[in-house]
Amino acid sequence: MTGKQIPLPDAAYTLKAGLKLFSRRTSPAALQKDKQYKEFIRHNEAEGWNNERLPGEKQRVYAVATDEGVLFFSDSEKGMKARNSYLQHLADGFFNFSKGAETLKLYEIEAPMRQVAELADNCIDKLAKSDLRSADAQLRKSEFSFTPEKMAGKEMLEGAVCTDKYDLRPDYNNFDRLTKDFNLGISRRNYDVVSLLYISENGYAGHVAADYFHPFSYEYEFRDLVEKLGDSIKARQSAPMSSHDFGYAALQMEAKVTARDILQSEFHITDGEFRLGAGVSRSVQIQLPAERRSEQCKTGNSPEYASKHEAPGRKEGNGQRQARHVPSVTPQKKEKKQLII
Structure with missing residues (x-):
């Protein structure tokens, strides 16, 4: 035993080339000048020394x-x-x-x-x-x-x-978590859907009209409800000692039903699943605007087809804007709360 050590790749090359171990010809300095040795090392690093796995962190x-x-x-x-x-x-x-x-x-x-x-x-x-x-x-x-x-x-x-x-099922919190964790953009169509999902669970809240990402395309469908909710809130504020809610709960329930109906009729989403053929559950039909259009939205090379309601007299914006995430407006535990606009 000489007590000398040689790196395994150097030993592999030395034996393959028929050279003598621990000779001057196979010293580290000599191997670094050997073109065949360099090619041997390069080839095996590219292929993986065990021919199965690639080395290195x-x-x-x-x-x-x-x-x-x-x-x-x-x-x-x-x-x-x-x-x-x-x-x-x-x-x-x-x-x-x-x-x-x-x-x-x-x-x-x-x-x-x-x-x-x-x-x-x-x-x-x-x-x-x-x-x-x-x-x-x-x-x-x-x-x-x-x-x-x-x-x-x-x-x-x-x-x-x-x-x-x-x-990845069509749920507000599922979408919110994915886009927030990776700071992903939110298209106009998806902003409409998540806003409707929020309303369907929590009732109408002023944030849907606040344009954090895009204008809310279904603002027209909720216009009358918003006015009535505003009157209800003013009535409650003027009579703080009254136990009467002045129709607030009933109006918020109507907002939830309206949102659920739009999600089903426009996006085929019911209870977090895609479903076809479910009827509108409201006793009063939604008055939809006459004008509709669709726009093709694109991020990178991935297409997304978007549709938008047009309220009468409303001007079209600049198409899709990719917006970055802001803090969630809903509790993390999916608590259903009534929000005041």
Whole structure:
């Protein structure tokens, strides 16, 4: 025993090349000048020394899995921006009847198999260098898509660690959590839906007309109710000792029913599920505006089709505006409260 030590990659190359261990020819200084040695090291680092896994902490891969399949993203700037773009894509289609995903799970893979690592960032068709220079958290100029052929099966998640789970069913709190956690944009159509979901649970509140993100497209449907609620509040304020609510509770119940009817008729959403064919439950039909139009909204390369009610005499805005999240206006525990406008 000489007591000398040699790095395993150097020993592997020495034996493969038929050289003698611990000779001057195989000293670290001599190997660093050997072109064949450098090529041997480069090739094996690219392929994985055990021909199964890629070495090193930097090779971590992230995965996003839904019922539609799995996408993998590298632990790099482009990978994280691509992942955020996919999450934005899911948020944009959160209230689309045709979506096929109800659950979202996030995974980390510390030592991915070569086949998994090769799938990382495959959603990017053409990377724009400007996206890497930008401070934006998503890809804006690059070409990318999230089509089924880009997705892998869940069997590829072997050895992955689940770090979080999100419910994608059409519920206010589900949407609020997803968009808030990843600071995602909220389209005009989705703002209308979440406002209606809020009203359907809590009653009408002034925040829906406050334009935190976009103007509320269904303000016209609630116009008469808002006026009556205002009169009810004034009456209550003028008689603080009275136990009478001056019709406030009944008006808020009508607001809830109105919101639920619009959610069903316009977006096919009933009790957090997409349903077709349910009838309008109100005894008084909603007077819908005559003019309607639809606009195609786009974030990155993910399309979302939006529809909007036009109130009589109302001017159209500037289309879709992507807005950042503000603090939630509802309690985290889904408490149902009556809010005063």
